Amino acid sequence: MSSLFSQQDQHCSFQRIAIIGMGLIGGSMGMALRQGNMATEVVGCDRNEESLALALTTQAAHRVEKEIARAVEGADLIILATPVRTYPKILDAMKKHLEPGAIVTDVGSTKSWVVQELESMLGEKNPFVGGHPMAGSEKKGIEGADRYLLENAVYVLTPSERTDRNALKKVEKMVQSLGARTLELSPEEHDTMVAMVSHLPHMVAVALVDTLGEVTKTQPEVTMLAAGGFRDTTRIAAGDPQMWFDIACTNRKHLVEKIEHFQRLLTQLKDEIIACGPSSSNVKNEGLSQSPQEPLKGRLHRARELRLTIPGKAKGLLPGIHEVVVTVPDRPGMIGHIARLLGDEEVNIADIEILRVREGHGGTIRVGFYKEEEAEKALQILSQDGIIVKRW
Ligand SMILES: NC(=O)c1ccc[n+]([C@@H]2O[C@H](COP(=O)([O-])OP(=O)(O)OC[C@H]3O[C@@H](n4cnc5c(N)ncnc54)[C@H](O)[C@@H]3O)[C@@H](O)[C@H]2O)c1
Ligand SMILES: O=C(O)C(=O)C[C@]1(C(=O)O)C=C[C@@H](O)C=C1
Known part of the structure; x- marks a missing residue:
């Protein structure tokens, strides 16, 4: 297992990225890829016409197609973002229409079965790179999509012995353009770990x-x-x-x-x-080594x-985010004000989350930073402005 999180690198782009399944994950990725200029064109494909219409209005795609064959035409990257057991049928529908060398990747929550099935279906003509973003929600569909869903998230890539290293690099760059951090695991390592932290829960x-x-x-x-x-x-x-x-x-x-x-x-x-x-609180330790x-x-x-050592609200296995918690009055523009105060002093916010909103009273906001020094500086800047702030 490689435990290194790779750094963000924006210098990669595709001609055409086709996303099959414009739901929560596909829609979120489409928004980030389109708005982040990762490809000249992002094509969204879904069997649901309402999702396709929403993909256009939310700028999750430049163009939408209901037909899988039309969606993948001329694409150099295809992202599968449907429930994993739909993949073989989708592959059947797209296989004849794939450009030679076009890379296929996926976002499915399980990997051993997926990698095995897709590699054997795709053969030599098209490389497959398995992937799984460790962020999401209980919401379903593009209605719940969010351009920043994968920002700061761990995104697992699961190369196998057959994986084309060039294709892996390109997918890695695409993932990093989403603001996510890539982590390489074998499909088996991935499956046993996510069984613990995602599937069992x-x-x-x-x-x-x-x-x-x-x-x-x-x-x-x-x-x-x-x-x-x-x-x-x-x-x-x-x-x-x-x-x-x-x-x-x-x-x-x-x-x-x-x-x-x-x-x-x-x-x-x-x-x-x-x-x-109930009676044990009165029981004396008569000869027992342990009550x-x-x-x-x-x-x-x-x-x-153990629970307290797990990073607060970080998405996935982030290697340490340093946080402060701010209590703000219920006034318009408070978040903007905080961001401006920090921005003016060049303190970069890595993550921000509203923890509690008390109607008419304000709320509590968690602000995360990559570096300990940044969190300390933020504490100083905000408290000097009279804002109630503490380290978390
Ligand atoms: N929801 C999460 O938290 C989460 C997180 C990480 C990864 N994933 C994985 O991402 C994938 C998508 O999950 P989601 O949460 O975005 O689901 P979703 O239900 O929000 O979106 C799936 C989309 O795929 C479309 N679809 C389904 N079958 C199709 C088909 N045969 N052809 C065309 N379109 C089809 C649906 O209409 C829907 O719009 C799954 O494999 C899931 O395991 C989910
Ligand atoms: O609901 C959330 O907060 C999630 O992040 C969903 C969650 C998870 O279990 O962590 C669910 C399945 C995915 O494969 C990845 C993420």
Whole structure:
């Protein structure tokens, strides 16, 4: 595994990039590629006509086509951005119409099956480079697309032994033009890692929601009590069922392994909870080296410590973003004001996010910087302007 995140390089362009699937990811990439001048022409293709119309109005493509064959004509880069199990059919429809040497890449959430299928379908005439942006949302369709969705995100590329190195370089440059950071992993490494950090969490969220569904049959009011905890842990369960079905089917082995691992931990956790029963706080440590509460306490402490080391709201596995949190009054132009103060002093904002909005009272904004010195300088500049700001 290469753990080096590559630097951004804008000096690459394609003649024509065709994106198949103008949804959340395809639409977001189209916007960034078109507006970032990565290609002379970006062609959007989707089976859904409303998505195609939106692709034009949101400038996610210069031109749109419903027919796959027409979309890929003359393209030197084709990006597949549909649910992964649709790829073989799409490839069938485009294969005869691909320019020799045109590069095919994808954004699918699983890689071993995809790389194997696509490489064998494409043969020698067209290189394939597997890819997966580690950013997204539970929203579906181009309605949820965002030109900056992949900015600062980790974007995994999964070359195999057959991958053409030139094609890999070109795709890498295209990805970096989105503001994303490339990370090379083998398809297998990718699949086992994302099973842990993306696919297992999704299935756990689904199980939580499903459990709620069963409980509400006898206690319908329980949903009213769902506050941040339930909402935070289950947001992703609202994701597209087709996409997640395809992910589960094509990363079955690793996902099942991670579910089994999780089941073992959940059983241990259950046993620890049973052991610390209501009377245990009064139980003396009679000859026991460890009180019955210790394993549970230890686990809660370990989890808290580990969770706190995961970079705040960074997309994917960013190598450290240095952050400040700003509390601002509810006044128009506050974000612009903050950005201007920092810009005037040449402090570059790497990431910005509204954490909370309190109607009529203002809100809390997280601002991220690449360097520790920049975060410290921002703290100074903003506090000198009377803004409430602290390191996070
Ligand atoms: N949603 C995420 O968070 C996320 C993140 C990273 C990668 N991905 C991957 O990106 C891919 C797309 O996901 P998305 O979230 O953008 O989905 P989406 O549902 O928002 O978009 C998919 C688009 O593909 C179109 N489409 C589906 N089948 C088609 C076909 N046969 N021909 C033409 N168009 C077709 C749909 O009409 C839709 O517009 C998936 O492979 C997914 O695994 C998703
Ligand atoms: O919903 C989000 O915030 C996501 O980033 C979605 C998410 C993830 O699990 O992290 C989901 C699937 C993709 O393949 C990549 C990203």
